[in-house]
Structures are given as structure tokens and as C-alpha cells.
Amino acid sequence: MAAAEMSLLKPIKPITRFGAPTAVRRPTSLVRMSSVAATAPPKPKPKPKKGGGKSEIQETLLTPRFYTTDFDEMEALFNTQMNKNLNEAEFEALLNEFKTDYNQTHFVRNKEFKEAADKLEGPLRQIFVEFLERSCTAEFSGFLLYKELGRRLKKTNPVVAEIFSLMSRDEARHAGFLNKGLSDFNLALDLGFLTKARKYTFFKPKFIFYATYLSEKIGYWRYITIYRHLKANPEYQCYPIFKYFENWCQDENRHGDFFSALMKAQPQFLNDWKAKLWSRFFCLSVYVTMYLNDCQRTAFYEGIGLNTKEFDMHVIIETNRTTARIFPAVLDVENPEFKRKLDRMVEINKKLIAVGESQDIPFVKNLKKIPHVATLASEILAAYLMPPIESGSVDFAEFEPKLVY
Ligand SMILES: [Fe+2]
Numbered sequence: 502m503a504a505a506e507m508s509l510l511k512p513i514k515p516i517t518r519f520g521a522p523t524a525v526r527r528p529t530s531l532v533r534m535s536s537v538a539a540t541a542p543p544k545p546k547p548k549p550k551k552g553g554g555k556s557e558i559q560e561t562l563l564t565p566r567f568y569t570t571d572f573d574e575m576e577a578l579f580n581t582q583m584n585k586n587l588n589e590a591e592f593e594a595l596l597n598e599f600k601t602d603y604n605q606t607h608f609v610r611n612k613e614f615k616e617a618a619d620k621l622e623g624p625l626r627q628i629f630v631e632f633l634e635r636s637c638t639a640e641f642s643g644f645l646l647y648k649e650l651g652r653r654l655k656k657t658n659p660v661v662a663e664i665f666s667l668m669s670r671d672e673a674r675h676a677g678f679l680n681k682g683l684s685d686f687n688l689a690l691d692l693g694f695l696t697k698a699r700k701y702t703f704f705k706p707k708f709i710f711y712a713t714y715l716s717e718k719i720g721y722w723r724y725i726t727i728y729r730h731l732k733a734n735p736e737y738q739c740y741p742i743f744k745y746f747e748n749w750c751q752d753e754n755r756h757g758d759f760f761s762a763l764m765k766a767q768p769q770f771l772n773d774w775k776a777k778l779w780s781r782f783f784c785l786s787v788y789v790t791m792y793l794n795d796c797q798r799t800a801f802y803e804g805i806g807l808n809t810k811e812f813d814m815h816v817i818i819e820t821n822r823t824t825a826r827i828f829p830a831v832l833d834v835e836n837p838e839f840k841r842k843l844d845r846m847v848e849i850n851k852k853l854i855a856v857g858e859s860q861d862i863p864f865v866k867n868l869k870k871i872p873h874v875a876t877l878a879s880e881i882l883a884a885y886l887m888p889p890i891e892s893g894s895v896d897f898a899e900f901e902p903k904l905v906y
């Protein structure tokens with residue numbers, strides 16, 4: 502997983518604050534993770550220092566989430582006796598691809614990292630740290646979910662289970678690499694602590710498929726877009742982690758393709774009117790969450806020479822086109838009205854943030870938020886109700902376009 506951009510689906514919870522000494526401490530969990538990423542390159546010793554310029558980690562509505570699901574239902578879905586749609590040859594082929602482990606030796610650091618980090622100063626340094634933290638959390642979230650699925654499906658479907666385990670290997674590597682990046686800034690996320698301390702969002706298997714598919718594909722498009730942009734504009738290459746994105750995003754792409762195969766094996770999740778409504782809903786949640794998140798962090802994108810909104814729209818359009826190959830319906834994101842709606846949401850969100858940061862007592866703040874929340878909700882609903890695009894997998898015979906002469 503790359504971008505666990507599903508946070509809008511969560512009910513608002515009180516903000517949990519982790520003090521620096523708790524969240525930023527020796528990353529013992531890296532050792533635990535390396536047992537999963539057994540084939541990962543040897544890791545240099547982390548050198549975290551307490552409170553190295555980092556004061557706290559906030560958990561808010563838009564932070565990456567951890568997920569859990571109904572594992573019994575998952576087992577039933579992947580039982581080859583019960584589900585005749587499971588194309589075992591296709592999963593065997595996918596498994597072989599994961600076993601090939603294309604990126605086994607890819608994530609090796611060099612001295613450029615620390616040197617580049619030392620040069621980053623002021624607000625850009627702060628925003629880089631936040632980028633590393635959020636990305637690491639999102640990757641780690643994928644690691645936890647896939648690892649558990651790998652464990653739970655072992656008996657019913659060993660092939661699918663092994664793919665999940667190998668995907669968790671990839672995500673552990675990604676999270677570990679980002680955490681090493683944090684060590685360049687004298688910080689480390691305590692992933693073991695996060696595993697226990699974070700709240701888990703429950704999604705039924707069907708929703709896990711939609712959400713993780715989108716997460717993987719949007720992650721792919723984000724990474725490849727940043728990579729290509731920095732390759733063309735090397736003067737913005739201010740931290741070497743981006744050089745790794747080309748191969749890295751191929752992992753995310755493969756993960757997405759695996760979910761695509763999983764969904765094809767569960768046609769009941771793709772072929773009715775409910776599936777169409779949910780597909781659009783998940784697309785919208787993922788796109789809106791990313792857009793609002795990124796528009797709060799324009800300093801980061803501008804710092805690497807990107808225009809935040811243009812970057813996001815490119816990622817949304819590409820992700821949507823990819824998603825249209827499998828989801829039965831997607832949003833018409835290329836309609837200029839869609840972007841206008843997103844931009845209005847950003848403005849409303851700014852007002853909400855301003856209320857949140859004001860000096861008012863919580864009761865008054867909540868009262869002042871009501872009209873903005875209502876406008877935001879109606880804007881989101883209007884975007885959801887825009888005429889959708891009927892789509893679907895070209896691999897399904899019933900969807901096969903007929904040639905007309
Ligand atoms: Fe990943």
C-alpha cells in the first residue's frame with residue numbers, strides 16, 4: 502500500500518496526541534519487521550535521537566489509517582471449493598511474479614541521504630519529515646493488513662495467502678526504507694508502538710478490496726509522477742528517496758493488479774447496481790481525501806517543483822482511468838466541474854481548519870463548524886451525484902465491446 506487515502510470514511514474521533522518520547526524512540530519494531538522482510542538488504546544501525554526537532558504526532562481525520570476486516574468471510578471468499586470463479590492458474594502466475602522479488606536489492610541506501618537531509622532547513626525540513634512519517638505509516642498499514650491476511654488464509658487458499666505474505670514483505674521494505682529516511686532527520690517512528698496504539702478501522706472484505714485496490718493504484722500514480730517529474734527537473738531532487746520511486750511504484754502496481762484479480766474472482770462485488778454505487782463512493786473518498794490532504798501541504802509539492810493541484814488532478818485522472826478497467830462505474834473526473842467542486846471543498850476545508858485553530862472554546866468551535874461541515878457535505882454529495890462513467894473489466898465476456906461496422 503502506498504497511500505492509505507481512505508480517512509474521510511472514518512467518523513470524527515478525538516485527536517490523539519503522542520508525546521515525542523513515546524512515538525519517537527528507538528525503533529525496536531524495525532528489527533521485528535526485518536524478520537518478515539527476510540530477504541531485504543541488511544539495514545544500517547538506526548541512530549535515533551529523542552525529540553530531534555519533532556514535538557508530536559497528531560492523529561486527525563485525514564491521517565493514514567490502519568485497517569482490519571472480517572477474516573472468516575475472507576476465508577469463505579477464497580475457499581476454492583466454494584468459489585469456482587477463483588482462477589487458480591492466474592493466481593499461480595501472480596505468485597511466481599511475487600516470488601521473483603524484482604526489488605530484492607533495490608532498497609539500498611547511500612551517504613547521499615544524510616547529506617541531503619542536513620541541507621534541508623526550516624519549513625521544508627519540517628514538511629519533509631511529515632511526508633516521511635505519513636508515507637511510512639501508510640506503507641506500514643498495508644504491511645499489517647497483508648501480513649494478517651497471509652496468516653489467516655493459509656489453510657483455505659495457500660496460494661493467495663502466500664501472495665499476501667509476499668506483499669507484506671514489500672510493504673515492510675517500503676515502510677522500513679521510509680523510516681530509515683526519518684533517521685536522516687534524527688527521528689524514527691516506533692512502528693511496534695503504532696501497531697498497538699493506533700485504532701483500526703473495520704471494513705468488510707468487499708470494501709477492503711475497493712479501498713486497497715484504489716490505494717495501491719493511486720500510490721503507483723503518485724510515485725511514478727513524482728519520479729518522472731524529478732527526472733525531468735533534477736534541480737528539485739532535494740532528497741534521494743525519490744530516485745527509488747520508479748522500481749518502488751512497480752511494487753504498488755503489482756499489488757493493485759493482484760487486487761484486480763481478486764475482485765474478478767468475486768464478480769458479485771462488481772456486477773450489480775450496489776457495486777456501482779460503492780465503486781463511485783470509494784473513488785470519491787480516495788480522491789477527495791488526497792486532494793484536501795495535499796492542498797494543506799502545498800509547501801511540500803512546491804518544494805519539489807510541482808504544482809499541487811495539477812499534480813493531484815493528474816494522479817486522479819490516471820488512477821480513474823486505470824480503475825475504470827475493473828470497477829463497474831467511476832467518476833467523471835475529467836469533467837471540469839469535478840475539479841471546480843474539489844477546489845470549493847478545499848476552500849471550505851480551509852475555513853474549517855481556521856475555526857479549529859481559533860481561540861474559541863470547543864463548544865463554540867463546534868457550533869461554528871456546523872455550517873461549513875454542511876456545505877462540505879453537500880459539495881461532496883453533489884460530486885458523488887455527477888453523472889458517472891459506466892466502466893468495467895474488458896476481461897469479462899459480458900462486458901466485451903462488440904465491433905460495429
Ligand atoms: Fe508500498
Ligand SMILES: [Fe+2]
Pocket residue numbers: 502503643672717752753756
Ligand atoms: Fe502496496
